[in-house]
Amino acid sequence: MAKVIMVQGTMSNSGKSFLVAGLCRMFKRMGFKVAPFKSQNMALNSFITEDGLEMGRAQVMQAEAAKIAPDACMNPILLKPTSNTGSQVILNGKVYANMSASDYYTNKKSFIPYVLDAYKKLDSKYDIIVIEGAGSPAEINLNENDIVNMGLAKLVDAPVLLVADIDRGGVFASVFGTVALLDSESQKRIKGIVINKFRGDKTLLTPGFDMLKEHFAKIGVKIPVVGVIPMTKIDIDDEDSLSSRLDTASTEFSNDKINIAVIRLPHISNFTDFNPLERRSEIVLKYITSPNEMADADLVILPGSKNTLYDLRWLKDKGFNRNNLINKNIIGICGGFQMLGNNLIDEAGVEEGGSETGLKLLNFSTVFAKKKTTRQTKTKIINLPDFIDNLSDTAITGYEIHMGSTIDADEKYFTISDISENGGFVNKNILGTYIHGIFENDKFVDCLISGLIKKTGKKISLNDNITDFESYKDSQYELLANLVEESLDIERIMNILNIEK
Template identity: 75%
Template structure:
């Protein structure tokens, strides 16, 4: 059976996903078969496996770092928020139900058998499992029914690394406070502290480590600091809406580049779709919330959303409408695609129920269904909007995640008819598609850059040195592993692993 180690954080966005991915890559380079695991993930960024199962993007990213194919066992429970108080519950890759936060909390221990079944399956296939916690283990109001932090660590008898974000300030208080709120068993499980996102001279922290150790003695804790990870830009997928990628208020469009504005919907999902665009030197990408911000944009994108009807109403309330979008070069992805049509009908209450008039930029209707379409996609583009240059190789790959289907009113299909609703529709300067991950197709992004350059009379210099997207991602995982190896006491971590028991 596999050895195991768990990464928990003093707070959300402390660097758990980042550290798990880095450890997966480090262990892979040491010759181990390693897999990530997160029992319960709350995120609007999801992915579809080759088996058609839905899981969180963070574990997909970590699986890539480990050099393995993602499987739903790595994330048996995915919570996709539909409102401030409720989520769609994805169990083993399929929709289980919609539940309020209080109902889920009352019933979540019933999911433990599914969690252990997934975990044990991974243990049979891999040498090491690196587990990611969620939020903070010091949320004492939730600990009684915990299945993702110390509750899970106890279930699988895992040692724990505690990671803290120093960039937000108060790092020693967050570390000490987290440990002080734990019972003795939980304290004893924490085998090391990792400080993340440090800027400056690490020697200045040494007195703090010594004082932290003295404070730990007062609560019968003996936990060493295993390293300090400096702040460094490494381009890997982010997990949720706390991502710094979405904070682009200070980004300024460049007349010598292709300027892309992504509308930041309240329930934006799968914003990882746009990471391939943001890495291109020929592109400036900005998230926007008002029509005024799109004036200098060469391309507008309406992204996916977990609550299409709500976000469509928000879009209209912010001033986006048929008239100011009609002449823009425009792409809608998934929920954003559905908004481009004539109307959206939710007669089964899949989201909020009722119906809403669409933007009427493409002529089709969307009817939400109780069943969710989840599958990987490999198809061929047959028609292009006028701002995309024709591809020499028109094949594209991606994946679909949606609970609606479109009824076309003689619109032009985007792809061959071998996928749902022709993969979307095109009409002059407007394009909509259900295909997530479409911008991971380098040829497609190249065609967008060429097409917009021609249409808007821009002389955009192509970045001839850029790697294909998969090669680029691999290079980032190696940079991450290098950073982890330089910053942490890997020998101590290996010793913790050796002592771990199933």
């Protein structure tokens, strides 16, 4: 049986995902076989495993930190919001149903056997399992049916670290309030408090820790602070749309850079596709919501969407249309690719239902179907738009996640492979593709940048010393593990796990 420790938070975006990743890499460096686990994840950023199963990107990131292959067992339930009140439920990597929030909540406990089965598969293979909670365990209106925070901790008998974000203020109130709202059994499970995103002199926190200890004593609780993690820039995939990556309103395009505008759709999915572009010194990447913001963009990207018809209508309402896009260099990915076509038809009611006229920038249409395409893919590029240089190595890898199929197509294919001839279409300055992860192919990004340099005539030198993306990611996990080791009381953490350091 594996040793287990769980990371819960006082709120969403407190740093649970990063702390789990840091612990995974730290334990891996100690010589342990370690795996992440999150029973229920609500996210629009997802990934396809080698066996064609879908899981949340946060657990993929954590698996990478642990230097193991992502496995859908690490995230047995993935909720992909389709509206403000409903989600597509992915169970064990496959589409289960579209459910309203109330229906899912009512039936949540019926998923416990699936959660425990997935956990047991990891339990049999690894030395340590690091579990991530969701939101806050003090959401007392939801605790009765909880299967992701204290409910799960009780099921697998996990000790808990509670992480709190000090950068947003009120950290002592959020820590004490969270603990005070829990039942006594849950309070006893919390073995340590972690303060995250601190700026300044840590000694200034000491009086607060002493007073927190006094307040805990009043409710019969004794929980130590086991670490303070400083605010540090580490470039690792973010979990979802709370990400600060999307807040680029103050970012300004530059005449000395390649300017890339990503349209921030209401249901944007897999914005992690663009993280590799952000690290390139030749690029300024900005998320936009109006046509005026793309005036100086050298490339416009339409990203994936979990509700393509809704987001297409939003796009039109905002003023994006064929006339102001047709002369732009454009890449559409997945849902964004489908928007580039003539018509989107949803007679099966997979999304909004009905149909919608596309942007008519590529000559094809999309019919939505209830069967979801989920697969990793390795393809050969056979045609490129005029803003991408020819590739000496034309093989690219990625993955597909979509519920639409192409009809009435009359365009040049972008790629071809053994499993799919429709990796997308190309027409002059327009590229549409179903392939997520395309920018993780370093040679492709090099040719994109050099092609845009030539087409725009900008005087920019291509950076020849860029570290390959896989090595770059690994270096970030090492920095994260260093940060965790330096910031936490590791001896106490190992004691919580009942492991001799």
